[in-house]
Amino acid sequence: MSSNDKQTEWVLGLHEIAQKITREKISVVLQDLLDFTVERLHANSGSLSLRRDNKSLRITAGTGTAASFVGSEIIIGNGVIGWVAQNKEPLLLRDSLSNDSRFKNMVKRDDDSRPASSMCWPLLTNKELVGVISINRNPDQEPFNEEDFSGAGLIVSLVSLMVDNARLSMSQKRKMLELYDANNLLEEQKKQIKKEHSERLAIEQKAAAELRHEKEEQVALNRQLKEAQEQLLQSEKMASIGQLAAGVAHEINNPVGYINSNITTLEGYIGNLIQLIDAYENKASTEEIDKVKDEIELDYLKEDLESLLKESQQGIVRVKQIVQDLKDFSHVDESEWQWADIHRGIDSTLNVVNNEIKYKAEVIKEYGELPQVECMISQINQVILNILVNAAHAIEEHGSIIIRTGTENESVWIEIEDSGAGMSEETLGKIFDPFYTTKPVGSGTGLGLSLSYGIIQKHNGRIDAKSELGKGTTFRIWLPIEQNK
Ligand SMILES: Nc1ncnc2c1ncn2[C@@H]1O[C@H](COP(=O)(O)OP(=O)(O)OP(=O)(O)O)[C@@H](O)[C@H]1O
Ligand SMILES: [Mg+2]
Numbered sequence: 001m002s003s004n005d006k007q008t009e010w011v012l013g014l015h016e017i018a019q020k021i022t023r024e025k026i027s028v029v030l031q032d033l034l035d036f037t038v039e040r041l042h043a044n045s046g047s048l049s050l051r052r053d054n055k056s057l058r059i060t061a062g063t064g065t066a067a068s069f070v071g072s073e074i075i076i077g078n079g080v081i082g083w084v085a086q087n088k089e090p091l092l093l094r095d096s097l098s099n100d101s102r103f104k105n106m107v108k109r110d111d112d113s114r115p116a117s118s119m120c121w122p123l124l125t126n127k128e129l130v131g132v133i134s135i136n137r138n139p140d141q142e143p144f145n146e147e148d149f150s151g152a153g154l155i156v157s158l159v160s161l162m163v164d165n166a167r168l169s170m171s172q173k174r175k176m177l178e179l180y181d182a183n184n185l186l187e188e189q190k191k192q193i194k195k196e197h198s199e200r201l202a203i204e205q206k207a208a209a210e211l212r213h214e215k216e217e218q219v220a221l222n223r224q225l226k227e228a229q230e231q232l233l234q235s236e237k238m239a240s241i242g243q244l245a246a247g248v249a250h251e252i253n254n255p256v257g258y259i260n261s262n263i264t265t266l267e268g269y270i271g272n273l274i275q276l277i278d279a280y281e282n283k284a285s286t287e288e289i290d291k292v293k294d295e296i297e298l299d300y301l302k303e304d305l306e307s308l309l310k311e312s313q314q315g316i317v318r319v320k321q322i323v324q325d326l327k328d329f330s331h332v333d334e335s336e337w338q339w340a341d342i343h344r345g346i347d348s349t350l351n352v353v354n355n356e357i358k359y360k361a362e363v364i365k366e367y368g369e370l371p372q373v374e375c376m377i378s379q380i381n382q383v384i385l386n387i388l389v390n391a392a393h394a395i396e397e398h399g400s401i402i403i404r405t406g407t408e409n410e411s412v413w414i415e416i417e418d419s420g421a422g423m424s425e426e427t428l429g430k431i432f433d434p435f436y437t438t439k440p441v442g443s444g445t446g447l448g449l450s451l452s453y454g455i456i457q458k459h460n461g462r463i464d465a466k467s468e469l470g471k472g473t474t475f476r477i478w479l480p481i482e483q484n485k
Pocket of ligand 2: 386389390444448449
């Protein structure tokens, strides 16, 4: 066989082994490589060591050696293999090694038989040491010569490449495994995140639904509250109308009483006058007529007739005024929001509650200039009525109620000051609470001010109260002149 044929055969054999790199374990591939090399070089034993770290190699494959030899460690620098690894130079040995000072700490052999000749190569890629391959012949064989040594050089460099390739393939496999693991982990994490995300979404959706539900409940509650408040307002209105009716009846009773008695007197006077006319018609004598005149006290009758008619007329005017005030107060014949004269509202309210306050207090009006105010005047009257009635109640014997008005910026104010008993801080803090009353059971519902507060709020206004025990109380209502729509 020519040396070219030999080399082709080598390359084909190595190629076959190379096919296994991706399928087999690296140790199997390396063992195959070593077996192949030992056989082709007609040797009888060999070893293949791979570099572990900067200090040592490990024997990875062995052919014709003791089993325990594989796996053992070789310190770089020790023995033949250690020397080749350290110097990165190939070695051809033909003689006994015992006296060669280059090789210290030789690996101990089980059979203690040293090979007669050896070839040993460093396996290098890019001048980096990958491992060492060593091939031996027994003493009964022809020792390796220079030709064997140089002929095997090319093969060894191919083996180097393959060893490196196998190592690379292994590290690639490891990396792929790592990647695979990392990918699995990532998938796992992705799943977890997805799960958490959907859980969070569910929680958020639940919270949103709860919020919506709460809001709906709140809206329903608000509506109920508003309805209740409106009912209260209505019933309070009815109650104060009842109270007022009694007062108004009293007010009307007075003029109607004296008009009635005047009419009775007038009836008598008319009888007297008819008596006188009859005397004239019967052409009675002057003495007889004078007698009648004396009897009916004609001079007094004439005088009294005039004053009776005048008084009755005044009474009727008074009744008419009361009816007008009642109408003004309740504004039954007008729509709700309107431009109204606040002073006229206060006056009509005062007339309506006249009966409640006239025995208790002197009413002093200190009106300023007021424009027309956009409001629900019947409700504003209701507020003024509540405050006036409270003021009258707070005055024990006799006192005063001062009503002031004025304008400031875009608002008007109405102030009602009484010289009544006043309130403690504590009471003052509660007067706008529904059902808060200090009045005896049956006489106050404790709703007057709370409803008033609601009415003023609806007008986008404000109601303030100042009070001092023993000195009196002042309420001040603020109303915007125009409602912003
Ligand atoms: N001018 C005032 N002086 C002293 N206390 C007052 C005055 N106005 C109100 N109060 C106190 O505020 C409480 C609540 O007043 P509010 O008008 O709301 O109810 P009420 O007058 O007791 O009953 P209602 O008006 O429903 O018949 C009164 O009971 C009283 O204690
Ligand atoms: Mg009251």
